[in-house]
Amino acid sequence: MKALVHVTVKPDVLDPQGRAIQRGCASLGYRGVRDVRQGKLFEIELDAPDRAAAERLLLELAAKLLANPVVEDYRVVSIED
Amino acid sequence: MKALVHVTVKPDVLDPQGRAIQRGCASLGYRGVRDVRQGKLFEIELDAPDRAAAERLLLELAAKLLANPVVEDYRVVSIED
Numbered sequence: 001m002k003a004l005v006h007v008t009v010k011p012d013v014l015d016p017q018g019r020a021i022q023r024g025c026a027s028l029g030y031r032g033v034r035d036v037r038q039g040k041l042f043e044i045e046l047d048a049p050d051r052a053a054a055e056r057l058l059l060e061l062a063a064k065l066l067a068n069p070v071v072e073d074y075r076v077v078s079i080e081d
Numbered sequence: 082m083k084a085l086v087h088v089t090v091k092p093d094v095l096d097p098q099g100r101a102i103q104r105g106c107a108s109l110g111y112r113g114v115r116d117v118r119q120g121k122l123f124e125i126e127l128d129a130p131d132r133a134a135a136e137r138l139l140l141e142l143a144a145k146l147l148a149n150p151v152v153e154d155y156r157v158v159s160i161e162d
Contacts, residue, residue: 006122021123024146032128032138041087041120042102047113057113065105 001046001054004077007067008039042066054079082127082135085158088148089120123147135160 009015018036025033044061048054055076062074090096099117106114125142129135136157143155 008122008124018123021146025142028145030138030142033125033142034128035124035126037124039122039124041089041122042099043089043118043120044114045116047115057111061106061111061114064109065102 001048001051001079001081003044003046003054003058003079005042005044005058005062005066006039006075006077007042007062008073008075009037010071010073013071039072040066051079082129082132082160082162084125084127084135084139084160086123086125086139086143086147087120087156087158088123088143089154089156090118091152091154094152120153121147132160132162 009018015037018038021038022033022036025036044058046054046057048057058076058079059074062076063069067074090099096118099119102119103114103117106117125139127135127138129138139157139160140155143157144150148155
């Protein structure tokens with residue numbers, strides 16, 4: 001199965017990388033760019049008996065290995081056979 | 082408008098971060114995880130007259146600022162009003 005997991009900085013946590021990119025946009029003349037938040041995405045190929053098992057595994061991995069749950073949110077975006 | 086942009090390492094380019102995570106999974110006992118590729122996602126809030134203009138702006142930003150087109154692919158995943 002192929003899955004996609006998103007990890008994003010929690011809304012109330014500062015995101016200095018995103019801020020730097022927003023300022024970069026402004027200094028390049030792109031004044032319409034109001035806010036940028038940078039996150040991570042993971043394309044994962046895995047073996048699991050079914051989608052429900054895959055989702056459980058992915059949520060466990062995200063909490064343990066892919067994200068820092070103190071400052072980041074994670075979400076399984078898609079699972080394809 | 083709110084947009085989501087994905088930046089991923091090109092399929093034929095090595096992704097050492099993803100590889101390290103895949104090995105981390107294996108050493109934690111998650112043997113079903115066959116492959117991991119890590120990418121970046123950008124949540125962007127922008128002003129644009131319409132979706133077509135927003136998409137043009139986002140593709141330009143991605144090529145100039147968000148991605149390294151030599152080794153990375155980029156994709157505007159969604160644009161919401």
